[in-house]
Amino acid sequence: MLLDIFDPKAPPRAIGIDLGTTHSLVAFVSDECPRVIVDCNGKSLVPSVVYYGERGEVVVGDPAVSRAADEPQVTIASAKRLMGKGADDPQTRQFGPYSFIAPAPGEANVVRFAVRERGITPVEVSAEILRALKRLAEDELRSVGGAVITVPAYFDDAQRQATKDAARLAGLDVLRLLNEPTAAALAYGLESKQNGTFAVYDLGGGTFDITVLVLDNGVFQVKSTGGDSALGGDDMDRVLAEELLHLAGCEQSAQSPERIRVALDVARKVKHGLTDALEVEVENPFGVTPPTLVIARSRFEQLIEPLLARSGVACRRALRDAELSAQDLDGVILVGGATRVPAVRAFVRHLFGKEGLSGINPDEVVALGAAIHANQLAGLASSSEALLLDVIPLSLGIEVGGGVVDRILPRNTTIPAVARAVYTTQEDNQTGFEIHVVQGERELASDCRSLARFLLRGIPPMPAGLARLEITFRVDADGLLSVHAREERTGIEQAVHVKPSYGLDDASVEQMLMAAIDHGEEDLRARRLAEARTDARRMAASTEKSMAQDPELLIDGERESIERALRELERAVHGADIAALRGQIEHLDHATKAFAERRMNSAIAKALEGQAVERVEQRVEHAKGIEAAHEFKRAGVSALEDASPSE
Amino acid sequence: MSSDAFSILGCEPRFDIDLRHVERTYRELAKALHPDRYAQCSASERRAALERASAVNEAWRILKDPVRRAEALFALASVPVGEGKEPQPNAEFLMAMLEERETLSQARRDGDAAGVAAIAASVRKRVRSLEDRLTAGFAHGPCESRVHALVGVLGELRFCRRILSEIDEFDDFEKKGSP
Numbered sequence: 001m002l003l004d005i006f007d008p009k010a011p012p013r014a015i016g017i018d019l020g021t022t023h024s025l026v027a028f029v030s031d032e033c034p035r036v037i038v039d040c041n042g043k044s045l046v047p048s049v050v051y052y053g054e055r056g057e058v059v060v061g062d063p064a065v066s067r068a069a070d071e072p073q074v075t076i077a078s079a080k081r082l083m084g085k086g087a088d089d090p091q092t093r094q095f096g097p098y099s100f101i102a103p104a105p106g107e108a109n110v111v112r113f114a115v116r117e118r119g120i121t122p123v124e125v126s127a128e129i130l131r132a133l134k135r136l137a138e139d140e141l142r143s144v145g146g147a148v149i150t151v152p153a154y155f156d157d158a159q160r161q162a163t164k165d166a167a168r169l170a171g172l173d174v175l176r177l178l179n180e181p182t183a184a185a186l187a188y189g190l191e192s193k194q195n196g197t198f199a200v201y202d203l204g205g206g207t208f209d210i211t212v213l214v215l216d217n218g219v220f221q222v223k224s225t226g227g228d229s230a231l232g233g234d235d236m237d238r239v240l241a242e243e244l245l246h247l248a249g250c251e252q253s254a255q256s257p258e259r260i261r262v263a264l265d266v267a268r269k270v271k272h273g274l275t276d277a278l279e280v281e282v283e284n285p286f287g288v289t290p291p292t293l294v295i296a297r298s299r300f301e302q303l304i305e306p307l308l309a310r311s312g313v314a315c316r317r318a319l320r321d322a323e324l325s326a327q328d329l330d331g332v333i334l335v336g337g338a339t340r341v342p343a344v345r346a347f348v349r350h351l352f353g354k355e356g357l358s359g360i361n362p363d364e365v366v367a368l369g370a371a372i373h374a375n376q377l378a379g380l381a382s383s384s385e386a387l388l389l390d391v392i393p394l395s396l397g398i399e400v401g402g403g404v405v406d407r408i409l410p411r412n413t414t415i416p417a418v419a420r421a422v423y424t425t426q427e428d429n430q431t432g433f434e435i436h437v438v439q440g441e442r443e444l445a446s447d448c449r450s451l452a453r454f455l456l457r458g459i460p461p462m463p464a465g466l467a468r469l470e471i472t473f474r475v476d477a478d479g480l481l482s483v484h485a486r487e488e489r490t491g492i493e494q495a496v497h498v499k500p501s502y503g504l505d506d507a508s509v510e511q512m513l514m515a516a517i518d519h520g521e522e523d524l525r526a527r528r529l530a531e532a533r534t535d536a537r538r539m540a541a542s543t544e545k546s547m548a549q550d551p552e553l554l555i556d557g558e559r560e561s562i563e564r565a566l567r568e569l570e571r572a573v574h575g576a577d578i579a580a581l582r583g584q585i586e587h588l589d590h591a592t593k594a595f596a597e598r599r600m601n602s603a604i605a606k607a608l609e610g611q612a613v614e615r616v617e618q619r620v621e622h623a624k625g626i627e628a629a630h631e632f633k634r635a636g637v638s639a640l641e642d643a644s645p646s647e
Numbered sequence: 648m649s650s651d652a653f654s655i656l657g658c659e660p661r662f663d664i665d666l667r668h669v670e671r672t673y674r675e676l677a678k679a680l681h682p683d684r685y686a687q688c689s690a691s692e693r694r695a696a697l698e699r700a701s702a703v704n705e706a707w708r709i710l711k712d713p714v715r716r717a718e719a720l721f722a723l724a725s726v727p728v729g730e731g732k733e734p735q736p737n738a739e740f741l742m743a744m745l746e747e748r749e750t751l752s753q754a755r756r757d758g759d760a761a762g763v764a765a766i767a768a769s770v771r772k773r774v775r776s777l778e779d780r781l782t783a784g785f786a787h788g789p790c791e792s793r794v795h796a797l798v799g800v801l802g803e804l805r806f807c808r809r810i811l812s813e814i815d816e817f818d819d820f821e822k823k824g825s826p
Binding site for chain 1: 674676678680682695699
């Protein structure tokens with residue numbers, strides 16, 4: 001370990017980050033063992049709280065928490081709940097200490113906290129938390145490479161995109177957005193090396209996820225996922241805070257932000273106390289009569305019952321989507337601090353008919369899984385790697401006639417995914433086609449989440465029903481959607497990375513990035529150049545490796561042209577012209593395209609070959625069985641049924 | 648890489664495929680092509696892998712679902728299927744379904760769980776017999792002349808599956824609130 005610290009050339013290490021609603025943490029893999037990084041006080045959990053000071057200073061974590069009581073409106077907690085949400089989201093009107101600013105005309109439709117006359121988006125708050133975690137990791141590892149950041153499985157496209165934007169603002173190279181339950185399963189699965197079917201019940205600070213997955217020799221295949229991205233321990237605090245105010249005889253509608261903050265803090269303490277005690281008594285923080293407030297565990301359980309019932313609905317649906325029943329499960333993994341609440345454990349026991357597994361610390365397990373995955377993606381894992389086959393949590397579709405949704409990719413489709421659908425014009429001489437992309441399970445587009453709207457223009461006038469518009473949906477391994485539209489007769493095309501409806505556009509993120517870096521433009525340029533160089537080096541190394549691995553797949557003259565592109569790239573890496581460097585990267589990309597295709601086809605052929613061999617072996621076994629049966633017959637043995645191969 | 652689901656997953660174009668075996672092939676291909684394995688590779692390889700991994704996932708999604716599998720078989724046989732391209736199911740079938748639906752809504756109104764389960768069982772039985780007909784029809788591959796008459800079976804299968812999914816949703820609603 002000492003060597004690590006003093007080695008100035010320590011290689012960059014990949015990290016896993018659990019960006020949670022109430023707290024966040026960062027982990028890495030050392031000697032094939034994942035471990036969380038602790039601060040100088042030995043604490044691993046960083047409260048996801050950001051304080052914005054009078055002179056522009058930003059404080060993250062425990063020091064920010066201590067300011068919350070005095071300056072609740074400029075100390076932002078639980079920003080994750082508002083990631084990727086529109087400015088008018090109902091959650092902004094929920095019981096809480098914050099004020100919000102409506103977007104100015106032309107500004108992106110996202111939530112903005114009112115902080116010292118400024119609008120701060122949840123993306124910026126999350127970026128501060130990520131920056132703090134990155135610093136924490138750098139203190140331990142010196143050099144931090146890429147990061148895997150976890151998101152609730154039930155996060156929609158806008159929420160995922162917002163998380164990615166936050167990482168970009170924080171200057172993190174995101175290797176992958178990974179679903180929290182899948183990360184937890186990875187940590188458990190690799191530890192126990194057990195095959196079987198598992199459910200992951202993840203009740204965090206602000207989100208609830210249920211995931212059903214099959215673990216089969218290192219393949220983690222998610223069968224279904226479901227949840228509620230606005231249900232968690234926070235909601236327990238909220239109902240408890242309202243109860244406390246009620247017991248103290250305060251009207252909850254007319255409370256100051258300070259009082260609400262106090263109520264929520266006391267509520268959280270009471271909740272923690274009730275994990276072991278049957279009754280908790282606290283001093284009345286709001287006045288003198290009554291002098292103390294008493295909450296019994298049974299009352300608390302009564303208050304949170306509706307919240308648990310909501311999680312139960314999602315669990316049953318996830319089981320049904322996986323075509324399984326509770327008895328088919330080999331185990332239920334508990335994740336998230338809120339699963340410490342005894343009523344939650346009892347609920348899980350009742351729902352699934354078995355005790356939940358909590359062998360790994362439920363606060364840390366997600367970050368540990370993320371670190372394992374980051375290590376694999378960075379190519380640092382030595383042992384045979386695990387493979388995660390994840391799914392999209394919500395159906396993706398487009399709005400068609402009558403405001404009805406046509407589902408193009410149903411929920412629980414394995415990612416990466418691609419699907420196409422063909423539509424036609426409804427009116428004569430229609431020259432444009434409006435495409436409204438939505439996400440959700442409801443029949444009507446207005447009841448689903450609007451992800452983006454775009455217009456395909458320039459279709460030549462023709463009678464209704466003649467144009468053929470092909471829409472392609474692609475979801476990458478991060479669960480992010482891109483949409484491509486093409487009119488088949490004219491070849492007019494348009495592609496969009498789905499972003500707009502509730503997200504920041506590239507220009508806004510760019511602006512925030514400039515503002516966040518001390519010397520603005522200059523530093524940003526240096527950072528871009530460094531990024532381009534890293535990309536170039538990585539690409540050169542992998543191209544050389546591929547050529548060494550499969551030289552027989554290179555056709556005449558191909559090696560020469562690729563090597564020429566490599567030399568030109570090498571020259572550009574030493575220069576400082578970002579555009580030229582990007583151009584050479586693209587050039588190499590172009591030169592290796594056909595070779596890459598051939599390599600992929602060869603990978604497919606190999607995989608299919610393995611299967612064919614297995615099938616032949618099965619046939620041989622089968623034949624042997626028949627022979628054996630014949631022999632038995634000749635020998636006059638009557639136990640034929642046992643000896644014959646079972647179909 | 649060829650584009651129909653059956654050849655992508657290396658199996659014969661029949662209705663009664665061995666799903667367990669196809670799933671094994673699918674897993675092998677998914678393992679070989681998953682973007683995670685190419686995270687450190689050049690952009691062209693990442694793209695090529697992503698494209699194929701998506702196609703493999705799509706192929707498995709089609710083959711594991713009886714309705715989509717049948718649609719793919721009809722497409723291979725050059726028989727147009729889909730909304731507006733198929734004949735209406737026959738009157739007898741529609742009458743039978745109408746009755747099932749009526750019994751179902753009555754059972755729902757009465758909160759008669761056993762009644763709902765009985766309808767589900769009867770619809771499932773119908774699904775099995777429809778699937779048997781598809782199996783027989785495609786036993787010798789997707790040949791247009793043999794399977795043309797089976798388009799109606801696909802329509803009926805869709806109908807039955809829709810009722811079954813409505814029954815499932817009803818179950819959810821029924822149990823809401825109580826664990």
